[in-house]
Amino acid sequence: MRTDFEDLPAPVLAAVEARTGPILKAEPVSQGFNSEIGAHVSTESGTCFVKGLRADHKRVWTQRREAEVNPFLRGIAPALLWRIEEAGWDLLAFESLEGRHADYSPDSPDLPKAAELLRCLGEIGCPDIELRRAEQRMGRYVNHASDLDHFAGQSLLHTDLNNANVLVDATTAYLVDWAWATRGAAWLDAGYWVVWLIAAGGHEPAEAEQWAAEVPAWRSAPAAGVTAFAQATANLWEEIAGEDWDPWTARMVNGSRRWAEYRKSV
Numbered sequence: 001m002r003t004d005f006e007d008l009p010a011p012v013l014a015a016v017e018a019r020t021g022p023i024l025k026a027e028p029v030s031q032g033f034n035s036e037i038g039a040h041v042s043t044e045s046g047t048c049f050v051k052g053l054r055a056d057h058k059r060v061w062t063q064r065r066e067a068e069v070n071p072f073l074r075g076i077a078p079a080l081l082w083r084i085e086e087a088g089w090d091l092l093a094f095e096s097l098e099g100r101h102a103d104y105s106p107d108s109p110d111l112p113k114a115a116e117l118l119r120c121l122g123e124i125g126c127p128d129i130e131l132r133r134a135e136q137r138m139g140r141y142v143n144h145a146s147d148l149d150h151f152a153g154q155s156l157l158h159t160d161l162n163n164a165n166v167l168v169d170a171t172t173a174y175l176v177d178w179a180w181a182t183r184g185a186a187w188l189d190a191g192y193w194v195v196w197l198i199a200a201g202g203h204e205p206a207e208a209e210q211w212a213a214e215v216p217a218w219r220s221a222p223a224a225g226v227t228a229f230a231q232a233t234a235n236l237w238e239e240i241a242g243e244d245w246d247p248w249t250a251r252m253v254n255g256s257r258r259w260a261e262y263r264k265s266v
């Protein structure tokens with residue numbers, strides 16, 4: 001459930017204004033449902049993007065994760081401006097990007113920008129901060145425990161390549177929403193991208209993999225690892241979808257299943 005920015009407790013708003021100066025306008029973002037607060041906040045000195053959760057929210061640890069990883073993401077993600085933990089809320093403010101959500105459809109001019117973004121991410125050394133590990137996150141979803149060995153690694157991964165997390169301008173794509181930053185095998189983010197290209201972009205699996213191959217790390221991914229990842233991802237989305245498939249999760253289940261099916265034939 002979203003909370004309107006203006007409805008935050010007075011001490012929280014006061015703490016924000018102590019950083020930003022008087023708030024002129026707070027416009028909620030329509031996309032994104034993980035955060036309880038998500039808004040573009042304008043003041044005389046400019047606009048920032050603020051996201052937040054209540055301090056007792058079960059995913060409030062993701063706020064710290066985003067804050068800790070942010071300094072390592074220069075050039076590929078908006079900079080963190082401040083974090084406030086006050087009166088039962090945990091807020092992060094980022095510099096505001098002008099871009100729009102990436103279009104993942106075939107022939108979209110955003111695809112080379114997203115591939116370049118993943119290439120740049122691959123060049124960032126994994127910071128020495130607490131991160132989830134890919135093989136742990138996938139632990140319940142693989143068909144064989146030994147599949148997990150393929151997912152372990154020392155690379156920094158984003159793992160939520162939803163096109164709403166990729167903001168593009170005329171030349172460049174940026175990656176927001178690092179809540180699920182993870183340590184794992186270098187090629188995995190290109191793998192997460194494949195699922196979204198199929199499910200959100202309408203690509204055929206072979207086409208989506210051709211885009212993934214624009215990311216250097218993908219080209220040395222072990223074929224058996226990719227096949228195991230496609231299957232595990234399909235299992236994961238089936239669990240998320242549960243009994244009643246809404247149209248959004250149905251797209252993800254069907255897309256990941258199509259990829260897993262395709263992998264049986266390569």
Ligand SMILES: Nc1ncnc2c1ncn2[C@@H]1O[C@H](COP(=O)(O)OP(=O)(O)OP(=O)(O)O)[C@@H](O)[C@H]1O
Nearest residue numbers: 029032033034035049078094095096097164176177
């Ligand atoms: N720095 C930024 N500048 C401009 N817009 C942003 C910025 N960060 C995020 N947004 C916009 O706000 C939306 C939600 O942000 P974000 O994904 O970080 O929040 P979330 O609540 O974790 O979302 P989700 O539920 O989609 O995971 C993004 O899809 C994007 O449209």
Ligand SMILES: [Mg+2]
Nearest residue numbers: 032164165177
């Ligand atoms: Mg998001």
